[in-house]
Amino acid sequence: MKRNIIFFFILSFSSIYSQTVIGKYAGEFLSIGVGGRASALGSANIAIVNDVTAGYWNPAGLAKLNYPQISLMHEEHFGNLVNYNYAAVAIPYDKDMSFGLSIIRLSVDGIPDTRNALYDANGDGVLDIHSDRLDYSKITEFNNTDWAVYFSFAKRYDEKFYWGANVKLIARDIAEYNAFGIGFDIGAYFNPFEKFHLAAVLNDVTTTFVAWSTGRNELITPTLKLGTAYEIEAFAGKILPIVDFDIRFENRKTASILNVGAISIDPHFGLEYKFKNLFAVRGGFNEVKQFTIGAGLFLPKLQIDYSFARFSQSETERLPDTHRISLILTLEEPRFMRTGN
Numbered sequence: 001m002k003r004n005i006i007f008f009f010i011l012s013f014s015s016i017y018s019q020t021v022i023g024k025y026a027g028e029f030l031s032i033g034v035g036g037r038a039s040a041l042g043s044a045n046i047a048i049v050n051d052v053t054a055g056y057w058n059p060a061g062l063a064k065l066n067y068p069q070i071s072l073m074h075e076e077h078f079g080n081l082v083n084y085n086y087a088a089v090a091i092p093y094d095k096d097m098s099f100g101l102s103i104i105r106l107s108v109d110g111i112p113d114t115r116n117a118l119y120d121a122n123g124d125g126v127l128d129i130h131s132d133r134l135d136y137s138k139i140t141e142f143n144n145t146d147w148a149v150y151f152s153f154a155k156r157y158d159e160k161f162y163w164g165a166n167v168k169l170i171a172r173d174i175a176e177y178n179a180f181g182i183g184f185d186i187g188a189y190f191n192p193f194e195k196f197h198l199a200a201v202l203n204d205v206t207t208t209f210v211a212w213s214t215g216r217n218e219l220i221t222p223t224l225k226l227g228t229a230y231e232i233e234a235f236a237g238k239i240l241p242i243v244d245f246d247i248r249f250e251n252r253k254t255a256s257i258l259n260v261g262a263i264s265i266d267p268h269f270g271l272e273y274k275f276k277n278l279f280a281v282r283g284g285f286n287e288v289k290q291f292t293i294g295a296g297l298f299l300p301k302l303q304i305d306y307s308f309a310r311f312s313q314s315e316t317e318r319l320p321d322t323h324r325i326s327l328i329l330t331l332e333e334p335r336f337m338r339t340g341n
Contacts, residue, residue, distance in 0.1 A: 020217040022250060026210060027183075027220035029106045029146045030170075030203075033057075034073055034086045036305025036326040040294025041270030042284025044242040047189070047199035047227035051303075051328055052090040055100035055152040058187040058201045058225075059164025062090050062098035062154035066338045073326035078311070078319050083107045086326075090152070095340025098164075100152035107145040113175065114139055142175040150185075162189045170210060183208030183220065195231035200224070221250045235273070242270040246287060257287065282307075294324075303328040 035053040038045040046058040052069035054061030073086040083106070090100035117138035147170070154164035163186070170181035187201040201224075208220035227244040246266040248256070256264030266287035274280040280296040286309075294307035305326045311319040 019215075020219065022219050022221060025250075026218040027170075027204065027208060030104075030148055030168075030220075031223075032077070032084065032106070034088075034102070034104065034326070035071070036073070036294055036307045036324050037272075037280075037282065037296055039075075039307035039309065039324050040282035040284060040292050040296075040305070041242060041272060042268045042286040042290075042292050044227065044229075044244040044268035044270035044284060046187070046201050046225050046244055047197040047229045048240065048242055052088050052100065053102075053326075053328075054154070054164070055088055055090060055102040055150050055166065056086075056104075058189060058199055058227075059100070059152045059154050059166050059185065060162040060187040060189040060199070062100050062152055062164055063096065063156045063162040063189075065090055065092045065098050067092065067333075067336050068331045070329045070331075071326060073324065075322065075324040076320075077106075077322050081108065081320065083109065084324075088150075092338040095338065096156040098152075098154045100150070100154075102148075102150040102152065104148040104150075105145065107143060109143045110141050111144060112139050113142050116140075144174040145172070147171040160191045163187065168208075170208070172210070177213055179210050179212040179218075181208055181210030181218075181220075197227075197229040197231075199227045201227075221248065223248050235275075237273055237275040240270075240272040240274070242268075242272070244268040244270075257289070301330050301332050303330070 033039055033043045034056045038053065038057060049057045049061040050064040052071045068091045071088045075084040077084045085105045086103065088100060088102040090098055092098045117135045149169045151167045152164060154162060156162050166185040168183050168185065170183065172179040183204045184206050185201065185203045186205055188199065190198045192198065203223045203225065204220045205222055207222060210218040210220065212218070224247040225244060226247070227242065229240055229242040232239040244267065248264045249262060251262040252264040253259050256266050258265040268284065268286050270282065270284040272280055272282045277298050279298065282294045282296070284292045286292060290309055290311065292307055292309045294305065296303060296305045307324045309322040
C-alpha cells in the first residue's frame with residue numbers, strides 16, 4: 001500500500017503541463033472540516049454552529065458570539081499518516097459584528113522520493129522505470145503540506161437573520177512544487193421561529209483560483225451547502241437532530257451519494273443530546289458513508305470535544321481509525337462582553 005501511495009504522488013506531479021483546468025477534488029483538503037463537535041455530527045453543522053469554528057463552517061455564525069473565543073484542534077487522520085491541525089480566534093465587535101481568523105494545516109510528512117533511485121539496468125545512465133530494484137542510497141524524503149487561512153466577517157441583520165463572508169488564502173507544496181490561491185465564501189443563518197434553524201453557505205463563490213509553480217492553474221468550483229436543525233427538549237436536556245446537504249457542480253458522478261448529471265448531492269446527518277450545560281453525546285453520518293461518534297465536556301470557560309471515525313473496507317485493508325480532539329476557550333468576563341448586550 002505504501003508503494004502505491006509513493007507512486008501516486010510521483011505520477012500526479014511528474015506530468016503537470018501549463019494549463020488552466022477545473023480541478024475536480026482540487027479543494028478537497030478544505031472539506032475535511034474542523035472541530036470535534038462537527039466531526040462527531042458527521043459534519044452536519046452549518047445551521048447550528050455558534051462558536052469560533054463558524055469562521056470555517058458558516059461565517060454568519062460568528063455573529064452569535066458575545067465573548068472572544070480561541071480554538072485549537074489536532075487530528076490523527078488515518079492513524080498517524082496525516083497530521084491535521086487547526087487554530088482560530090474570533091472577536092465580537094460593537095453590538096452586531098464579529099471578526100475571525102482561522103488557520104488550517106494538513107501535512108503528510110516523510111514521503112520517500114524514489115525518482116532518482118531507480119535501478120540503472122544497462123549501466124549507461126538510463127533508468128529502468130519498469131524495474132522494482134531501487135538504489136536505496138538515493139532515496140530522499142519530501143512533504144506534502146497544505147495551508148489555508150480564513151479571514152472572516154459576520155453581521156447581525158436582526159435577531160433572526162445573520163450573514164457573513166470569508167476571504168481565504170491557500171498555500172500548497174509537494175516536493176519542489178508549490179501553489180498559491182485565493183477564494184471567497186458567503187454564508188447566512190435564519191431562525192424563522194424558536195428552536196428551528198436554517199442556514200446556507202456558498203463556498204468558493206467566485207471559483208477559487210490556485211496557481212502552481214509549474215504553470216498549471218486549477219479552479220475550485222463552488223459548493224452550495226444547505227442545513228437545518230430543530231431543538232427538542234427531552235430527558236432533562238436537549239436533543240438536536242441536524243441535516244446538511246453539500247451540492248457540488250464538478251461531475252463527481254458515482255463518487256457522490258446522489259448525482260444528477262454533473263451535479264452531486266452529499267447529505268450529512270447528525271444527532272446530539274446535551275445534558276444541561278455539562279456534557280453532550282453525539283453521532284453522525286457523513287458524505288463518505290462513514291458513521292461518527294463523539295462527546296463534549298463543558299467546563300467554566302472551556303469546551304472539550306472529541307470525535308472518532310472508522311474507515312471500513314475489508315478487514316485486511318482497513319485504514320487506521322481517526323481521532324480528533326478540539327478545545328474552545330471563551331473569555332467570558334464582563335470586560336470582554338460584546339457592547340450593546
